[in-house]
Amino acid sequence: MSLPEKPKLRRFIAGLPDENDPRFVWLFDQSRLSDRAVRIPQEWLPILEMFDGQRSLRDIQLELMRLSGGTLVPMEWLESITRHLEEALLLESDRFREHFAQVQVRPPACIGVYPPQPQQIHDHLRRQFLRPSGPGVDPDHLARNGTLASTLRGALVPHIDYHRGGHSYAWAYKELIEHACADVFVIFGTAHYSARRFTLTNRDFETPLGLVPTDKDYVQLIAENYGDGLFDDEAAHWPEHSIELQLVFLQYCFPHWPFRIVPILVGSFQDCIDEERVPEEVPDIAQMVAALQVAERESGARVFYLSSGDLAHIGPKFGDPHAVHDDQLNSSRQRDQQLLQHIAAANRHAFFQTLLEERDQRRICGFPPTYTLMAVLEPTRGRLVHYDQYVASNRFESVSFASLVFYKDTIVIASS
CATH class of the missing domain: 3.90.930 (Outer Surface Protein A; domain 3)
Known part of the structure; x- marks a missing residue:
């Protein structure tokens, strides 16, 4: 050797x-x-x-x-x-x-965040819908009204662990169960292990609930329209949790629907903040947005977009000098609400401008995947369905998160 x-x-x-x-x-x-x-x-x-x-x-x-x-x-x-x-x-x-x-299959990396056995997972996720602050409905009894005419086309969902934020996932997935209709879920996951801007994989994903097929043709369309580099750090998908935690919910909520996924890790947009540049003005971001839009058109698939991202990360765990205090939490909550208002208004430029004004000091990890989703989908409106803040008992950290859904309404132009 x-x-x-x-x-x-x-x-x-x-x-x-x-x-x-x-x-x-x-x-x-x-x-x-x-x-x-x-x-x-x-x-x-x-x-x-x-x-x-x-x-x-x-x-x-x-x-x-x-x-x-x-x-x-x-x-x-x-x-x-x-x-x-x-x-x-x-x-x-x-x-x-x-x-x-x-290697053909990316195996589960997050067992421990959820149980190892399928029935245990079903019981655990059902409890997220029924727990305090959850939507308070049994997902098994929800009507599935999604049709090809559905205007629900995307969602921002947390990727905090289920123990702390599973109830917020449930709010988003309730909307998906009731109204979504998709062949392909394009998942923009926050990249925690890669310095690359965008990282694709064409490998299938496995969880204890079974195999989730990656749409290899769709991935190829993106790569052909983007260019080189999207697979250079493909191994970063293996330890990443931001996509896997969405897959388990998707498998639970759509057990009989043969959906496919397109897993995309989205790295930092900090250079956009530092250089005060709208993300679409940065060549590789503009290139990816265009490639994704072309891929959707050419695939002929019914596509649903998911952003897997949390909001503010504050406290000594993330580099702040002091323990989290109530005034800081209240201020952070208000600024979160301002961001979410812009997202719900489908105004990604105001979303970015607000982050720019605060220099992203609160470390909004959902900024890159959510902005990318909005630039690609171009939703006509959004709707906030849940918001929460996790605060550690020792005040060493706080993470805020939200579930928000996006609609793309058909605009009818009346003839004169």
Whole structure:
């Protein structure tokens, strides 16, 4: 087996102390693209930090000799470490890329946020509809009135965990059960693990409720109309929760509907804030909006758009200097309401302008996916169906979130 010339540890590689011997650490893949782990001594961790793709093994050997005052570090020893990491698929390499190319299904990553068994999931999600602050209806008894003429075409839904915000998901999915009609759900997920602006995958997704097929033809249409780069960080989908938590609700709410998905991770729009540029003026964003609109037209599918995003993130957990206090919560709630008014009015430019004025100091993670949805769908109106703030008991963090639905009404022009 040939070794990488300049070894680089893959992203998502983490270490856990060996419970039987704390002098050792188990290196493992958080994304679960490899199921193998490598056990190393704690003191080797600084050496592995040099596996950055910039240094050859010879460079690493010389650096270690310099740090140790000239003690010779055998090349065979470094090669042995590299070989173990390569065999375990923990390095960025041709071998890992070949392995990843064979993976057809993205497995569940969020079991624990929801139960592992299908009946338990059904019971858990049903409780989100019936719990306090939920819509208070049994989803099994809702009428399904969605038709091809339905004007309900999109929704902003939280991606906070179900324990804290499942009741808000339920408000949005109640509307979908009653009024949505779609062949394809295009899901804009907040990207927590990728620095790329947009990241696609054409792999199917699996949850304990079954396999969710990705519409590969639709994904191909987007890629053809956008250009290169959309799959460069495809592995970022594996640890991501923002799309998976929507899929479980979709499977629960539409158990007999053979829908397909188009999963798109949307990265930061912070440069739009910093440069005070409307997102559509940024070439790659404009390119993606146009590609998505062309893909919908050319696919012939009935498409529903989902933005998986939360609102404000405040408190020391997110970098603020002080514990969350009531005045801060009230102020944040008021500013959230201002944002949501603009979104409900289908005015994405006012939405962006409000974020620009506050320099996105409250870290609205739903800004990029929601703005993208609005730019692509161009809804005629929206409607807020739920809003809430989670506040940790120790006031270390607060996250606000909302469910809001979008309509695209047919505009009839009267003849003279």
